[in-house]
Amino acid sequence: MGRRTAPPPISWLMQTALSRPKLISLAAGFTDNATLPVEISRRMLNRVLRSPQTGRPALQYGITAGETNLRRLTARHLQKLDLGGTPCRRPKYQGRQPAILPTHSPDRVMITGGSQQLLYMTLEALCDEGDMVLVEDPTYFVFLSILQSRGLRARGVRLERDGLDLMHLETVLQRLKKSGELRRVKALYLISYFHNPTGVTTSFEKKRGVLKLLKQFERAAGHPIYLLEDAAYRELCFSKGGDASPRRPRSSRRDDPAMVLEKSALMVPGAAERVIYTGTYSKPYAPGVRVGFGLLPEPLFTSVQRIKGNHDFGTANLLQQLLANALETGLYDRHVAKIEKRYGQKARVMRQALAEHFPPNVEIWEPGGGLYFWARLPKNVPTGVKSKVFQTALKNDVLYVPGELCYADDPARKKPDHEMRISFGSASEENIRKGIKRLGAVLRKTLG
Numbered sequence: 001m002g003r004r005t006a007p008p009p010i011s012w013l014m015q016t017a018l019s020r021p022k023l024i025s026l027a028a029g030f031t032d033n034a035t036l037p038v039e040i041s042r043r044m045l046n047r048v049l050r051s052p053q054t055g056r057p058a059l060q061y062g063i064t065a066g067e068t069n070l071r072r073l074t075a076r077h078l079q080k081l082d083l084g085g086t087p088c089r090r091p092k093y094q095g096r097q098p099a100i101l102p103t104h105s106p107d108r109v110m111i112t113g114g115s116q117q118l119l120y121m122t123l124e125a126l127c128d129e130g131d132m133v134l135v136e137d138p139t140y141f142v143f144l145s146i147l148q149s150r151g152l153r154a155r156g157v158r159l160e161r162d163g164l165d166l167m168h169l170e171t172v173l174q175r176l177k178k179s180g181e182l183r184r185v186k187a188l189y190l191i192s193y194f195h196n197p198t199g200v201t202t203s204f205e206k207k208r209g210v211l212k213l214l215k216q217f218e219r220a221a222g223h224p225i226y227l228l229e230d231a232a233y234r235e236l237c238f239s240k241g242g243d244a245s246p247r248r249p250r251s252s253r254r255d256d257p258a259m260v261l262e263k264s265a266l267m268v269p270g271a272a273e274r275v276i277y278t279g280t281y282s283k284p285y286a287p288g289v290r291v292g293f294g295l296l297p298e299p300l301f302t303s304v305q306r307i308k309g310n311h312d313f314g315t316a317n318l319l320q321q322l323l324a325n326a327l328e329t330g331l332y333d334r335h336v337a338k339i340e341k342r343y344g345q346k347a348r349v350m351r352q353a354l355a356e357h358f359p360p361n362v363e364i365w366e367p368g369g370g371l372y373f374w375a376r377l378p379k380n381v382p383t384g385v386k387s388k389v390f391q392t393a394l395k396n397d398v399l400y401v402p403g404e405l406c407y408a409d410d411p412a413r414k415k416p417d418h419e420m421r422i423s424f425g426s427a428s429e430e431n432i433r434k435g436i437k438r439l440g441a442v443l444r445k446t447l448g
């Protein structure tokens with residue numbers, strides 16, 4: 001495995017961004033620096049460490065599946081999002097909170113070192129070398145790196161503006177059944193909210209459709225095919241009704257992220273046995289705290305718990321307690337409401353800069369949340385690491401994520417190489433303007 005594992009592009013991108021101070025990185029999935037919750041974290045740590053009685057357990061090893069209080073609070077928090085409609089409209093309970101649903105039980109919650117750890121362990125538990133995972137086409141490139149490292153294969157399922165293309169999913173499953181490879185398919189990986197890299201959100205109806213299709217093919221597969229829902233960006237929602245894209249006004253209400261942002265796949269009937277839900281406190285709170293979580297069906301929960309026992313036998317207790325306190329005091333929710341506004345503003349700045357500086361034949365996908373815009377150049381203009389566009393951009397001190405990194409090696413199609421992911425997460429407003437101007441100049445020169 002050591003020999004097989006290719007250098008992960010994420011490490012190179014982060015290293016490049018950090019080692020060149022003049023470079024404006026629109027590549028990294030870093031979050032907004034200015035709003036990182038320093039003050040809240042200090043107060044919460046003081047709360048945890050206020051006495052030896054509260055401080056000592058936090059400074060000790062903990063339970064492999066996670067701190068009991070954080071598991072309970074996480075279950076409640078998720079249920080609140082699922083019952084409340086969109087994350088943009090958080091429900092305020094008067095009086096008693098509703099009883100916890102069986103799908104959202106704290107017993108099913110596992111706390112991990114970022115959701116990345118959970119994605120990794122889930123694949124470890126589910127897949128043998130040569131197995132296959134269905135992914136959105138394109139998808140989160142670090143997930144593809146895990147597959148590569150573990151000797152797993154991926155098949156891409158087309159992505160539309162409102163999520164996965166169900167007809168294409170059916171075609172892919174049929175094809176795999178015909179070729180005898182369906183028995184190697186273990187899961188479908190879906191980034192359901194403000195997708196990385198495209199910003200697309202998959203509607204609840206589509207999640208229902210995905211689960212139905214996977215179930216339909218299970219008999220031929222001979223085992224469960226899980227829906228792995230990655231909701232990393234769920235809480236970074238800033239669209240209150242859907243901003244229109246600068247170039248492509250929405251053609252139908254289905255594109256409106258506020259409308260389709262409803263519930264997670266956990267709310268689909270039958271989800272308890274087939275949906276693995278992963279979430280994170282990195283994006284809405286702080287990546288430096290690096291606590292993620294997941295809800296897993298049995299028997300997978302037990303398997304992953306055992307694997308985590310071997311990995312690290314538990315996520316850092318102090319950080320879990322910090323988060324539990326932030327959730328309990330309501331400061332977490334207040335913080336999320338604040339950063340939603342901040343990201344909304346930064347996304348507007350990026351949208352305006354794109355409209356001003358990018359050539360008109362570049363198609364822009366604008367998100368209603370998350371951290372990324374997706375830009376599609378004419379098909380004959382490559383954007384990959386070796387391309388003229390990327391190298392000239394780098395020379396001009398601006399970095400983006402080449403779209404080709406986000407596509408699985410899939411023999412059924414040629415890998416698209418004419419797109420780019422542009423992030424407004426960590427750059428200041430001034431640097432977003434400057435970075436887009438520089439990138440726009442490179443594109444205008446290349447596209448003529």
Ligand SMILES: Cc1ncc(COP(=O)(O)O)c(C=O)c1O
Binds near residue numbers: 191287290
């Ligand atoms: C789609 C997606 N999933 C998971 C993660 C992992 O985040 P973390 O490990 O910080 O929870 C990321 C990070 O960028 C992401 O973009």
